[in-house]
Amino acid sequence: MTYAHVVDVVAPVELYDALHAEIVHASAGRVDGLLVHVGRPTAAGFQVLEVGRSREEFERYNASVVLPAAGRLAGDAAGPELRQEVTEFDVHGLVLTDGAVVV
Numbered sequence: 001m002t003y004a005h006v007v008d009v010v011a012p013v014e015l016y017d018a019l020h021a022e023i024v025h026a027s028a029g030r031v032d033g034l035l036v037h038v039g040r041p042t043a044a045g046f047q048v049l050e051v052g053r054s055r056e057e058f059e060r061y062n063a064s065v066v067l068p069a070a071g072r073l074a075g076d077a078a079g080p081e082l083r084q085e086v087t088e089f090d091v092h093g094l095v096l097t098d099g100a101v102v103v
Helices: 013-027 055-078
Strands: 003-010 034-041 046-052 083-089
Touching: 003 055, 013 034, 013 046, 013 055, 034 055, 046 055
Parallel strands: none
Antiparallel strands: 003 046, 003 083, 034 046
16 A cells, blocks of 8 residues: 655755765665655755655665664764654555556
């Protein structure tokens, strides 16, 4: 089942840029199960929107690539000082660039 969420982070957008670069490097630019990833600056920091094939694939990738990359960048300071709010949502329509309708 499709899994989607938006993460609002209160931190400089430069943190997103550095984390994104670290994740791309660590994963060789390949994320199994990821259909869409968009990062953007906001007034308070940055926001990430992701849609994947399943929650299980997302959690596996998050645990094996994203969290270790965040730890390498922020060290022990990543914990309570990084304020984020995660909002999951149901996807009711998604069309990919090849014209495939996913949901």
